[in-house]
Amino acid sequence: MAGRLIVVSNRLADFHKPAAGGLAVALSGILRQRGGVWLGWSGKIVNRGKEDAQIIRTAVGNVEYLSIDLNEEEFNGYYKGYANATLWPILHHRVDLAKFDKASEKIYRLMNARFAKVLLTEIQDDDVVWVHDYHLIPLGEELRAAGKLNKVGFFLHTPLPPSAILATLPNNSSLLSSLFSYDLIGFQSQEDKRNFLNYVEWQFGKDSVEGSKVIRRGKSVVGAFPIGIDVCEFQSIAQSKTAQAMRDGMREEYSKRQLVVGVDRLDYSKGIPHRVHSFGEFLHRFPQMQRSATLIQIASPSRGEIETYADIQRELEALCGSVNGDLGELDWMPVRYIHKTLCQEELAGLYQAAKVALVTPLRDGMNLVAKEFVAAQNPYKPGVLVLSRFAGVAEQMPEALIVNPYDTESVAYAIHRALVMPLAERQERHRALLGKIKDNDLHWWCRSFLQRLTQPEFESRSIKSVLKNFWARLDPNSNHA
Known part of the structure; x- marks a missing residue:
């Protein structure tokens, strides 16, 4: 596999404790093999203004760990609010517990833009980007809107509910259509994969799905990659x-x-x-x-x-x-x-x-x-x-x-x-x-996802598909999407 691997997750792995979590061990191992970057939140909440945002860099061998802090507003809106008080309950079929707040949704979007801004200073043309979980669904769209044509994959660690439940989320089509910016969209189970493809057909029409591919803004392959343990x-x-x-x-x-x-x-x-x-x-x-x-x-x-x-x-x-x-x-x-x-x-x-x-x-x-x-x-x-x-x-x-x-x-x-x-x-x-x-252990999971993402079928996104992402950001219901 050519190029570095860039991993992006809500929380940065604790590189001081390499055995702290199986996922961190597996991803760190892949990163060490290829060289790369891991970007995530440090877990700290600091008192700062938006203009004072800093990136903390820590190099461990050929891997660079980039951490960012959140201020109180970002923590309450992005993490505590939209991610965990809105998306988490809906993804787990608990609409009754979900809180819908436009201000939190806006901060969630702004935080994804902030993650993307950091990546844009780091990403090289042949890098492969792997984005993790519901905190960062719009990140791929942000990268495409900035003109990045790299191979970018997304993996959802939570379940994905059926269309009727997803439809309860305000602006659900805008959020979930941002997944179309990824070359590979991974889910834990075949049921989750089916739910996503059924949602795309229901929301965007049957001609939006071709087998296990979503045919919008380029082609996005949808797959089930059940995570394992070591x-x-x-x-x-x-x-x-x-x-x-x-x-x-x-x-x-x-x-x-x-x-x-x-x-x-x-x-x-x-x-x-x-x-x-x-x-x-x-x-x-x-x-x-x-x-x-x-x-x-x-x-x-x-x-x-x-x-x-x-x-x-x-x-x-x-x-x-x-x-x-x-x-x-x-x-x-x-x-x-x-x-x-x-x-x-x-x-x-x-x-x-x-x-x-x-x-x-x-x-x-x-x-x-x-x-x-x-x-x-x-x-x-x-x-x-x-x-x-x-x-x-x-x-x-x-x-x-x-x-x-x-x-x-x-x-x-x-x-x-x-x-x-x-x-x-x-x-x-x-x-x-x-x-x-x-x-089907943890190492199989890493290998299978990245091998699929880097297969020749995933040609670099064309300028045309990137322009589709640009129009979609301006108007999710636009014919350009």
């Missing part, structure tokens, strides 16, 4: 001293219990209250399991500055207290709720100690906890994965026990089935699941 690395983590100590400690503490685990970021999309209700239903329906099964629910703090997240924390604490009050004994607590972040080693140890993992989001782009749980298991005595049909990962992992997280009764029966499943069946399911996550 399986070998996670298996190595699972054998670390910290992980083994966690596993052994949990087994000793719960020697008379069967552990069921849930690990999530605290978010309404994860369905944690539904899960706790289902576990309570399981204990009611199978009273012989009382005192012998315990749910450990890890809920990592998330976006505490947003009121919706504070609400779900209060709801979850009350719900866990209710289940424990109704069913608990002096020497047995049915639900152990932990509102903190565990390191990868601790999680790997917890996964190994568990008999069952409940991965039951109401809606998820992928969900890597499911893959981590499988990777951490002892293949001779593996645990069982209970998985929501509404997680993107369900397309890849049909050998899990697939459930509807809204159906409390069916989830309760699935928990029971998982706990009493014969060893031979557990081994067979685990073998199939492990093979799939190895074949």
Whole structure:
């Protein structure tokens, strides 16, 4: 592959902690191979005016990390407002929680223009640009409007809902048509890909779609690229001293219990209250399991500055207290709720100690906890994965026990089935699941997306297509689009 790789994401990877996150490791590895740039927000909120914006540069080998700070207005409008109070709930099918604010939408657009302005000082003619996630949907359009003809790809890490839900977003056609500026548009699942192509046909006419291509402002290829984990690395983590100590400690503490685990970021999309209700239903329906099964629910703090997240924390604490009050004994607590972040080693140890993992989001782009749980298991005595049909990962992992997280009764029966499943069946399911996550790991995801983006079929955007982007920015409904 010729040229450097330029990665753009809302948050800049922490290059001081190369093992902090799998995605950062994979992308940093690709960047080191090719040389390149990673641009993102530093995570800092500073007191400055728009004219005082600065770029912090840090070189690590042949990779340059560029970070920008946000001021209070940008944080409230771009990140806290439009990205997380408007787009996030809509993308996760929660229109009832979305807040529509034109001022926030304007700041979101201005921040994308600011990201583009930084890129324009860095980008070279043969560079390949990879833009990540819903925070930066219009970035490609900004680059095209500035005349850049580079190969530019976009990957959405969240789900994409059907057209009727997308249509609730004010100016939805203006925002989503900005994706047409990308050469390759990547989604987590085939369902998300279908939803996007159906939306384009519905909004712009059937002649706008040709197979898996959008025929507007040039050709944009649409694909599904399910993200994975570094399986070998996670298996190595699972054998670390910290992980083994966690596993052994949990087994000793719960020697008379069967552990069921849930690990999530605290978010309404994860369905944690539904899960706790289902576990309570399981204990009611199978009273012989009382005192012998315990749910450990890890809920990592998330976006505490947003009121919706504070609400779900209060709801979850009350719900866990209710289940424990109704069913608990002096020497047995049915639900152990932990509102903190565990390191990868601790999680790997917890996964190994568990008999069952409940991965039951109401809606998820992928969900890597499911893959981590499988990777951490002892293949001779593996645990069982209970998985929501509404997680993107369900397309890849049909050998899990697939459930509807809204159906409390069916989830309760699935928990029971998982706990009493014969060893031979557990081994067979685990073998199939492990093979799939190895074949489609994090490195495969990086390679497959970039190889597709740099294929010869993606000829450089013509001046004509760039002019179409220019006209579209002036008038999204223009015939030039």
